[in-house]
Amino acid sequence: MSDRILVGTRKGLFTLERGKGAAALWKIAQADFLGVQVPMLLPDRRDGWVYAAVGHGHFGSKFHRSKDRGKTWEESTVPAYPPKPDDVPETRDVNRGIVIPWSLELIWSLETGGADEPGAIWCGTAPGGLFRSDDRGATWRMIRSLWDEPLRKDWFGGGLDWPGIHSVCVDPRDSRHVTVGISCGGVWVTRDRGETWKVSSQGMYADYMPPEQKYTQHIQDPHRLVQCPAKPDAMWVQHHNGVFLSTDGAKSWQDVPAARPSVFGFAVAVHPQKPDTAWLVPAVKDEVRIPVDGKVVVARTRDGGKSFDVLRNGLPQEHAYDLTFRHCLDVDEGGDRLAFGSTTGSLWTTDNQGDNWSLVTAHLPPVFCVRFG
């Protein structure tokens, strides 16, 4: 089991370490970037480097990296949108009519390339640009094929003011095969390392859209997309109005109506070896977005979504308004230990797939990202 958790928050990065022994506790071992937003983190298991997106409210997004597992940090190059050509018309949000900026607003996902691509990192951003580095973030190039995709004009903001790429899944069998999740832009797939793309949200539906657009693939709102490392054709999506499962590598998606106590939420995690086992952190839908009945629970399925256990041991069950954002639930490589963090700064862990949870702290700043490292 992983004994290290990296937590990105509204006011800094906190590294937690677990002591040794059966009764060992998690403790905050290190605090970095205090006072500054840390929306995204990436511990690279291939070589031990760690990457952090840092969001200065005034001074913009920055990219930092560590070559010693997070002990020390250096600022590296941040992905930058290229200058907007004068002859390219502005893209306007299709629903609100406002201009979608041609500029980096937020780093919203960081994932490593394949095992055969040392130093390669994918970076998803708002307002919808995808970037790739082949040198551990020293330099970046924008994946223009996706940014120049004609259907991008129909993407719009979900959760943010602008569309954003929040999930990047690299197929462990073939590093050229990458699947990304976009709010609100659907699921997109490349099989040639980003040269060409195809939208792949067949089966998802958008209750929040007029009937004519309900099944339109490229305006779907997957909140979070995860892929089972051992069975990469199995992918789970926590969507704005439901949970979806694909067993054919995103070619098609099936609704998972059994998710309870609510089909709404932001985060989802899949067992690294068992594709039928997944976890959600549900909330009252849409316009309310608080735990159902003020009770924090985790929903777990072990049969591919046919049924769910509602897990609450160790979680607050009275007037608890913690919300778990899309990047705030993680499962370690063994599949038994999970951690999730909340908008109220709480962090919980489990060592038995969620049968029992322990509160690590309730006093962090609002949590944006949780990753075992």
Added chain:
Amino acid sequence: MVRVTFTENIQRHCMCPPSSVTGDTVRQVLDQVFAGNERARGYVLDDQGGLRRHMIVFVNGEAVHDRTKLSDRVTDGAELYVMQALSGG
């Protein structure tokens, strides 16, 4: 010469000492400053070269009008002050 000073707030992340440079527009003045401190450019300007949303540049106490092209005129002896807005924190 135009004197350029930066908010104390930015120094914690990126050292920006006061400097005196030449230039006829805010753009030219800032380009001169950033030529000697390239890292600071990204803390003040976005990737399109415009003023970041929550940054303000004052010229002799008046906020610049052209936040995109930074074409506001600057005269010899002017004082430029670069600071963060109250919003954005």
